[in-house]
Amino acid sequence: MTQDTATKPLRRIVLAAVAFVGAYFLTAMPILVLFGFRGPVFGVPLIVAIVSGGYVWTRADAFPNNLFASAFYGAVLLGGIGFAAGFFGPMLFAPGANQGPLLGIFITGPAGVLIGAIGGLVHGIKKSGRRKD
Numbered sequence: 105m106t107q108d109t110a111t112k113p114l115r116r117i118v119l120a121a122v123a124f125v126g127a128y129f130l131t132a133m134p135i136l137v138l139f140g141f142r143g144p145v146f147g148v149p150l151i152v153a154i155v156s157g158g159y160v161w162t163r164a165d166a167f168p169n170n171l172f173a174s175a176f177y178g179a180v181l182l183g184g185i186g187f188a189a190g191f192f193g194p195m196l197f198a199p200g201a202n203q204g205p206l207l208g209i210f211i212t213g214p215a216g217v218l219i220g221a222i223g224g225l226v227h228g229i230k231k232s233g234r235r236k237d
Contacts, residue, residue, distance in 0.1 A: 116164040119181065124157030126184025129191065133209060156180075171228040178224020179217045186216020 194204025
């Protein structure tokens with residue numbers, strides 16, 4: 105078994121889990137702000153998270169073949185990782201800081217989306233350049 109085939113299941117699981125968690129929290133936060141605990145706090149984010157995780161699960165083996173999809177994949181992946189790290193990191197390392205999770209919402213999440221989109225776009229450009237040769 106080569107290293108590439110050995111890492112495919114792990115990569116698929118990690119990507120789907122990041123997409124699931126990121127989509128859930130990125131959907132739940134605005135709903136909590138708008139409705140509090142009165143509205144569709146758990147149902148709508150759960151449906152969005154299941155759809156996002158399923159989409160990434162089915163497409164994890166094949167890298168996208170156009171520039172927009174490459175940029176989108178990069179943005180979703182790094183945005184989810186940045187959001188999760190900035191949201192949960194302060195809760196773990198500084199539990200007394202009452203504004204800790206705002207780091208993930210306002211700084212590391214959007215920065216991850218921007219950096220991921222640029223990285224995905226650059227990767228897509230390089231891959232399309234190699235395909236023409």
